[in-house]
Amino acid sequence: xxxxxxxxxxxxxxxxxxxxxxxxxxxxxxxxxxxxxxxxxxxxxxxxxxxxxxxxxxxxxxxxxxxxxxxxxxxxxxxxxxxxxxxxxxxxxxxxxxxxxxxxxxxxxxxxxxxxxxxxxxxxxxxxxxxxxxxxxxxxxxxxxxxxxxxxxxxxxxxxxxxxxxxxxxxxxxxxxxxxxxxxxxxxxxxxxxxxxxxxxxxxxxxxxxxxxxxxxxxxxxxxxxxxxxxxxxxxxxxxxxxxxxxxxxxxxxxxxxxxxxxxxxxxxxxxxxxxxxxxxxxxxxxxxxxxxxxxxxxxxxxxxxxxxxxxxxxxxxxxxxxxxxxxxxxxxxxxxxxxxxxxxxxxxxxxxxxxxxxxxxxxxxxxxxxxxxxxxxxxxxxxxxxxxxxxxxxxxxxxxxxxxxxxxxxxxxxxxxxxxxxx
Numbered sequence: 519x520x521x522x523x524x525x526x527x528x529x530x531x532x533x534x535x536x537x538x539x540x541x542x543x544x545x546x547x548x549x550x551x552x553x554x555x556x557x558x559x560x561x562x563x564x565x566x567x568x569x570x571x572x573x574x575x576x577x578x579x580x581x582x583x584x585x586x587x588x589x590x591x592x593x594x595x596x597x598x599x600x601x602x603x604x605x606x607x608x609x610x611x612x613x614x615x616x617x618x619x620x621x622x623x624x625x626x627x628x629x630x631x632x633x634x635x636x637x638x639x640x641x642x643x644x645x646x647x648x649x650x651x652x653x654x655x656x657x658x659x660x661x662x663x664x665x666x667x668x669x670x671x672x673x674x675x676x677x678x679x680x681x682x683x684x685x686x687x688x689x690x691x692x693x694x695x696x697x698x699x700x701x702x703x704x705x706x707x708x709x710x711x712x713x714x715x716x717x718x719x720x721x722x723x724x725x726x727x728x729x730x731x732x733x734x735x736x737x738x739x740x741x742x743x744x745x746x747x748x749x750x751x752x753x754x755x756x757x758x759x760x761x762x763x764x765x766x767x768x769x770x771x772x773x774x775x776x777x778x779x780x781x782x783x784x785x786x787x788x789x790x791x792x793x794x795x796x797x798x799x800x801x802x803x804x805x806x807x808x809x810x811x812x813x814x815x816x817x818x819x820x821x822x823x824x825x826x827x828x829x830x831x832x833x834x835x836x837x838x839x840x841x842x843x844x845x846x847x848x849x850x851x852x853x854x855x856x857x858x859x860x861x862x863x864x865x866x867x868x869x870x871x872x873x874x875x876x877x878x879x880x881x882x883x884x885x886x887x888x889x890x891x892x893x894x895x896x897x898x899x900x901x902x903x904x905x906x907x908x909x910x911x912x913x914x915x916x917x918x919x920x921x922x923x924x925x926x927x928x929x930x931x932x933x934x935x936x937x938x939x940x941x942x
Contacts, residue, residue, distance in 0.1 A: 524614060527621040528601055531639070536632040545633045546667045549641050552627040556641075556648035557670045561591060563655045564782065565671065567663035567701045568680025568714065570832050571775045574767055575680055575714075576656050577800040578779035584609060585795030586788055588653040593643045593668070595636065595660050598804055598827075598935035605643045608652045620645045636660050640667040664703020677704050677711040677733075678782055680775070682720040683832040684860075698723040705733050710785055713737040714778040736781055744777030746770065751797065753780045760790050765797040768806045769840030804934035806840050812941035817910060819917040822847065822924045825938070827931035829855060831863035837928070838867035848920055851875040851901075852912040853892055853929040856885045861895035864929065869901040873920070876912035877905045880933045892929070909937060 536545075550557055564579060566572050573594055583590050592606040605612040620642040628638060640660070647655050654675070657668045682698045698720035705711050705727050713724055715738045728735045736742060742755035751762045751773055760780075765772040776797045783793055804827035809815050815823050828837050841849065849872045855861045865875070877892035887895070889905035896903035906912035909927055916925050927937055 522618070522622075524601065524617045524621055527618065527625060528635075528639070531621070531625065532635050534628070534630070534633050534638065535635060543665055543667070543670065545631070546637050546641065546670060548631070549624065549628050549633065549638065550644070550670060553624065553641060553645055556645045558672075559648040560644065560655045560671065561647070561652045562675035563657055563671045564676045564678060565657045565659070565668065565674045565704050566678040566680065567659040567666075567704045568678075569683040569697070569701075569830070570828075570836065571680040571714065571771065571778070572658050574772060574775045574800070574802050574805060575678060575778050575782075576658050577767075577802040578765070578776055578796040579678075579782050580606075580656055581799040581801075582779065582783045582788060582792040582796030583654055583786075585792045585799065589651065590654045590656060591647045591650065591652045592656040592658075593640070593647070594658045596931055596935070598931065599938045601639075604639070605646055607646055607650045612646060616646060617642075634667075637667045644670075659701075659704065662697075662700035662703070664700045666704075669704055673706055674704075674709055676782060676785060677706065677709055678713075678778060679704070679711060679716075679724060680714045680778060681832070682716055682724075683830065693719075695719045695723050699727070702727040705731055707731040708733060710734045710736060712778055712781045712785060715739065715774055736785060738774070738777065738781075742777065742781045744773060744780070746773050751776060753777055753793070755781060755784055757784055760793055762790075762794050762797055765800070767800060767802060769836055770843070771836035771839065772805075803938065804931065806837065809937075809941060814910060814913055814937065814941045817913050817917060818925055820921045821850075821917050823913065824924065824926045825934055826926060826928045827934035828928065829859050829864060829930050831860055831866070834864040834867040838871055841868075841871055841926070844924070847924040848873050848922065850916045850920060850923045850925050852878060852906070852909050852916075852925060852927045853896070854878040854880040854889075854909070854933040855887050855892055855895075855929040856880070856883065856932070857887050857891070858885055859930075861887060861892060861929075862898050865896050865901060866899045869896075869899045872901060873923075874902040874904065876916065877903055878907075878909050878912060878933075880930055881908075881936060883932050909933070910940075
């Protein structure tokens with residue numbers, strides 16, 4: 519072992535990135551072979567792809583499985599406050615010593631060859647999972663599916679595809695059908711697949727691939743249904759109907775995310791007790807999260823302070839719907855976004871709800887939009903906008919000018935991570 523901290527090793531791994539970005543599994547297969555193919559020694563895998571909702575669905579599946587007494591590995595990205603969040607070993611975040619050990623081993627096995635940060639850290643996660651006893655492994659796709667670094671398990675126990683929408687078009691294709699084809703690349707021969715609500719053209723692609731591979735599809739609207747009724751959530755599939763509390767994660771979209779998780783748990787043979795735990799015990803930060811402690815909350819004074827990491831047009835729609843269901847208060851947005859995202863498309867659904875947007879840069883992110891560019895995107899959809907030097911400055915300004923407001927910091931998971939770190 520190098521004896522160096524994980525932060526130093528991770529920083530060094532950034533420099534290995536290939537000069538040309540190409541989605542391929544060749545680099546991953548090469549490294550996994552040098553590591554002794556840990557992907558072949560994982561506990562049963564549930565592989566999750568989709569555009570929106572992957573993290574929430576994974577959190578709910580994990581809560582349900584853990585309620586059954588199962589030990590669950592989980593892999594997710596990106597992290598918010600620290601890298602360790604990406605790797606959960608048998609229910610606990612990976613400890614520094616264990617993380618340092620697998621990162622160091624992967625770095626030595628890779629021997630300086632070109633590889634992306636996500637690829638080499640995914641290999642490290644698989645190595646950690648293979649060496650720690652557990653009952654299930656939850657793998658969340660990073661980008662796409664077909665050529666994602668997580669797509670190396672020959673026969674998972676289950677695949678899950680959350681709603682597919684437009685995002686990452688520069689890598690995945692310009693149409694919903696093309697993007698759905700990439701997401702559907704996780705479907706494996708003979709392995710059942712749980713599919714959330716989809717646009718028709720996306721569902722056609724997913725079902726066609728599943729049919730070619732003899733993979734049974736369990737799809738929203740066909741094989742299972744979920745709805746909010748009288749302040750409760752009702753889920754029904756071929757096994758019957760269950761009446762549950764609403765998800766503790768806020769927003770109508772979380773009801774459909776919960777439906778996907780419940781369909782997966784029922785496919786695994788779990789019962790109503792585990793399903794209730796899935797919707798009431800799941801924790802997933804920066805998904806319309808109310809911040810209640812810390813220096814930013816103190817700076818907000820009498821104003822409410824909320825945080826959300828959604829960053830594409832579909833996320834904007836879901837966020838607007840969730841906000842509209844909260845008790846009425848004047849809404850002020852503090853927003854920072856990456857230039858790889860459709861900023862105007864994200865903001866458009868929020869424009870009718872917010873009184874103003876305070877644009878900020880995302881500190882430390884090379885791909886951040888400038889505050890001026892973010893403000894211009896807001897004005898293009900009819901949203902009054904000002905720039906601020908930092909989220910803290912924006913929050914303090916809102917607290918002084920609109921003390922009864924609801925402040926939402928939003929636009930990027932990277933911004934959300936910065937807020938969680940700075941706010942303790």
